Amino acid sequence: MHQHDSTLAHVAIGAAAGLAGTFVMQALMAANKKLAPQTMPPIRRDPGEFMVEKAEEMVPYTAREKIPDAAETVAAKSLHMGYGATFGALYAAMRPEGGSVLLEGPVLGLLTWAAGYLGWLPASGLMPPVWQHKPGQALVPPVNHALFGMATVAAYDLLHDQILET
Secondary structure (H helix, E strand, O other): OOHHHHHHHHHHHHHHHHHHHHHHHHHHHHHHHHHOHHHOOOOOOOHHHHHHHHHHOOOOHHHHOOOOHHHHHHHHHHHHHHHHHHHHHHHHHHOOOOOOOOOHHHHHHHHHHHHHHHHHHHHOOOOOOHHHOOHHHHHHHHHHHHHHHHHHHHHHHHHHHHHOOO
């Protein structure tokens, strides 16, 4: 396998691992919402819906009116998956041979959390800055993201070994 092909294979496996981690994250968030709703982050608006709206603003109005609501909903929901897949792919690009679930997993998860919660979510006005969150809202999301990272690294290591080491 050529170096370019190998890099693409690693990145694709990383994206798949990021999807697996995102399913874990979605389950954690659903459990939090049901069992401890006070720990849910104070998001003013769904980030996926926000991004779809921003993309639609670049489309001529006459074309925008023809986009079905169902397509907008699917696109918004798929962006959550794309976010997790992106961080999984970035991990794979930086750590093609994989790594420690217990060390690199939380680091990946916390970097993913920081990009959103310290970066683009408050910058876009979708969420107040973390220091304005209630204690549970400030503590639970980084833990969930650390678990996302651990699941992503574990999935990457497993897929890498199953697919590339055979």
